[in-house]
Amino acid sequence: MKIGIISDLHIDNNNRRLQHDYKYAPMLSQMLEARDLDLLLIAGDISSDYKLSQDFLKELQDLSGKSTFFVPGNHEFWQSPESSTGAHDIFNYFLKQDENLVGQVRHLNEEWALVGSPGWYDYGYGNHEKFSIEDFERRKYRFAHWNDKRFVDWRQSDQEVSRWMKEQLIEDLESVKDKKIILMTHIATHPRFVVPLPHKLYDYVNAFLGARSYESLYQDYNVQYNVMGHVHWQQALTSQRVKHMMACLGNRKQWVNRFDPKTEIENTLMSFHID
Template sequence: MKIGVLSDLHIDTNGKHLPEGETFASLLNKQIKKQNIELFLIAGDISSDYRESQAFLDELKQLSGIQILFVPGNHDYWSRNNGETDTKKIYDFLKNQPESVLERPYIINDEWAVVGNSGWYDYGFADHEQYNELDFEKMKLRVGTWQDKRYCDWGQTDLEVAQWMLDKIEEDIEKVGDRKIILMTHVVTHPKFVVTLPHRIYDYFNAFLGSSSYGKLYEEHPNIVYSVMGHVHFRKTFFADRVQFICACLGGKKHWPTKSVESELLNSMFTFQLPEKATAD
């Protein structure tokens, strides 16, 4: 089975760069067809409104005819167009969509499964000598504000949400038994995906890029083979301790080496092939 991976499409802010007559779903579908992709994983941040993100998923699924799996990013929990203020209500809406793996692992076959959720940031990748938990809870450094402060309201602290998400992943891993796992989160779970410190800005803002506490998943569950994530707008993959880490973000135009949306979709997408199941002679 050939699997495609992408995240951080931000179709609302990137929409002005589309060729005439195209949508992000139509361009992505062309690549799915051209590359014979059979399962497509999207690791969040389709747009900054949950209903627009879901409409994109509906369109892509209809065009491609293949299974699309999705975990929401922090932007997908926003409701800039619809005015919803209860983030857990948005979570429940997205959880109940057919593409979601929130609290519902996807069983590929007897050997493989996709497990995951958005994850949330636990401040662990920031500089804790300069800043403390109260500093991070403000989500503001000088003139810069982390925008989840405006658009997300879980009714809990970030650390509580991060732990809740981690607990859900643990529960879902148990559901798939001894299958090999493709783990998908939105936030990053490995320090190689955050900005190297010291850094005058990211000494603070690394706090909101991922969760260092999720690192224990790989130690406790050796059946995790792939770990897909997004959020940081990096395009990078590497192996560490038997796990292939994959971050395949389209990101914003300022991250693009070319001016073509179609080229950047191709450049940012990552594909891999699951090995065929061995059969007895």
Template structure:
């Protein structure tokens, strides 16, 4: 059973997904998995990170499906795209830049923006700012040559890019993997035990959001595996994660909006 979530912008439907985690799907099941994804040749697709391992066949099968079944797709990486024993973040980004050259309708927005159909699509992983590295998650162990210092460098680059992109553009649809506000953290994670780990899940963009509320129309994000549709500062914040295979027995691919 699938629910229908979508937004209309300029009479065009936009579907958005995150956290598909294709790396955990068995290869012989991937085609059946993607057949459940609703699509349309006149629709836009937004992929807000943690889609899969770029070096696996599952990822390639999925991206070819997306290219063939959507008019246009905007894609950003999450943290899990970089989980790799040998490839650094820079090496994976270079791999992805080359990989997506084969598609004329998929844009890899790694700290980039693109104007399309009178809207500006702004994409960044939005790495968070780590203030207490004693509380760790898998990122520092699963990504080569990566620690909280590198994390904070990427955070600075993400924030500076986002500020610059918003300053230069109007009618913006922002796509980030990490959450842009602590207010978007699901209530089940707002516990004393989990609070020290919040730094790995959201980047405090509240001031930027307030300053640019007249420029931002939608903000699509992921990372959390809790779906959400929240209005904050007159901006619609949308999240449609699929999650790990054991999290969602009934898959919901149907989130979208109309442009």
């Protein structure tokens, strides 16, 4: 089975770079076919509108005929401050969707299982010599401002949400602990996938890029592939038998080919094989 991975498409923000009648779902569908992929994993942040993201998933599967599985990213939980829809409402919406992995382990075959969660940042990758937990909880420091403060309302602290997400993952992982596991989260769960410190900006911002407390999951369980998103770059490395992979398209201002989304998607999309 050949499995593709991608994340952080941000189709709402990146639409301006599309020419003529191009759309992201048809472009990605053509690439899945060209690369002969059997399955696609999307590690969150399709857009900043949860219904637009779900519509994209449906359109992509209808066009490609390929199964696609997804975990929401932090942007899927965004709502205007005036909205009556909270992050837990959106989380529960995704629980009802077939493409969502949260609480819905997928048995790919007799040997392999797919487990996923958005995950949530726990401040673990921030610079704790320079900043306190209270500093991170403010989600604002001088020129650095984390927009989840304005647009995501869990009615819980970030660390509480991170623990809750981890508990759900552990429950799902326990249910397939006798199998080889593909683990997918939106946030980073490995220190090599955040920005090396010290750094003027990321001493602070790294706190919101991943969850250090999740690192134990791929040691406690038979995780063979660890798929992540959120950090807006592409990287892969193998460490202690686990292949860690991140394939983020990111925002167009971060692209090498700023006026060529097709090439950017082609260069971002990664794949791997399982038996």
